[in-house]
Amino acid sequence: MERPNWAPGDIDLERPSVARVYDYWLGGAHNFAADRAVGQQALEIMPELRDVILNHRSFLRRVVRHLLGMGVRQFLDLGSGIPTVGNVHEIAQSADPAAKIAYVDVDPVAVAHSRSLLSGNERVSVLQADVRDPAAVLTAPEVTGLLDFDEPVAVLMIALLHFVSDEEDPVGIIAGYRDRLAPGSFVAISHAGYEADEETGSYRAARSVYDRGVTPMTYRNGAEFTRLFEGLELVEPGVVRLPAWHPESPDDLGEPGRPFPAFGAVGRKA
Numbered sequence: 001m002e003r004p005n006w007a008p009g010d011i012d013l014e015r016p017s018v019a020r021v022y023d024y025w026l027g028g029a030h031n032f033a034a035d036r037a038v039g040q041q042a043l044e045i046m047p048e049l050r051d052v053i054l055n056h057r058s059f060l061r062r063v064v065r066h067l068l069g070m071g072v073r074q075f076l077d078l079g080s081g082i083p084t085v086g087n088v089h090e091i092a093q094s095a096d097p098a099a100k101i102a103y104v105d106v107d108p109v110a111v112a113h114s115r116s117l118l119s120g121n122e123r124v125s126v127l128q129a130d131v132r133d134p135a136a137v138l139t140a141p142e143v144t145g146l147l148d149f150d151e152p153v154a155v156l157m158i159a160l161l162h163f164v165s166d167e168e169d170p171v172g173i174i175a176g177y178r179d180r181l182a183p184g185s186f187v188a189i190s191h192a193g194y195e196a197d198e199e200t201g202s203y204r205a206a207r208s209v210y211d212r213g214v215t216p217m218t219y220r221n222g223a224e225f226t227r228l229f230e231g232l233e234l235v236e237p238g239v240v241r242l243p244a245w246h247p248e249s250p251d252d253l254g255e256p257g258r259p260f261p262a263f264g265a266v267g268r269k270a
């Protein structure tokens, strides 16, 4: 397979990656045949998947706007992905050009593409790191050189933590970030999940395509999702299904139907 010039030399083009499958679902151009094959297979099983993903992106936009309205000007976007339209810096810097954003992802394509897109923007940095190691992220020059942790920072974990298993201690990982934040900072999380009695065969089957082909996922129910906000005060409306978090238009609410299979919430550090 021919390697496009934006693909770093050390990545395996035959092995699907979370970031590139997501890019495919979002209609982006930074994915390979292996990513598209898995992405397509999951979509055939669960056609509503694209709508679920668009809802995570819409939640991200609404959260950033909401937090800008609350005076936040610094964002640490963990598991930021391959940039498409409506990235955090576009939203934040269009409201205030002084806003600062540090992007962090483990995926080499996401990082390389972010760097090339963002070069010249001095209020944005890009770090390649594993977010499960908060100490490494919080001491990296790309983060410490840009963000002032004496001032409020919004930590964004959008469609990320369902790739962190219970054994990897997501609550402890979040605490590693939370403890470094100044009072008045925020943690925003969106997450795949639903209650046990809402599970359908297509949810199970789509997840098993992902577990086998890309990386294992952990769906969490409402109580498990809520536990992620330990040590934080939930901002109104609390833990809700993604479309119900401060919808900005009737479109954000989507079609009424069965409960939406993802949760969203924002916590504030007191």
Ligand SMILES: C[S@@+](CC[C@H](N)C(=O)[O-])C[C@H]1O[C@@H](n2cnc3c(N)ncnc32)[C@H](O)[C@@H]1O
Residues within 6 Å of the ligand: 018, 019, 022, 056, 057, 060, 078, 079, 080, 081, 082, 104, 105, 106, 107, 110, 129, 130, 131, 132, 157, 158, 159, 160, 163
């Ligand atoms: C489903 S995508 C979401 C991207 C973006 N947050 C968005 O909402 O559009 C998940 C991203 O998290 C990244 N990711 C997964 N596990 C990670 C880890 N342990 N450390 C850093 N990034 C990770 C993947 O590479 C991918 O880009």
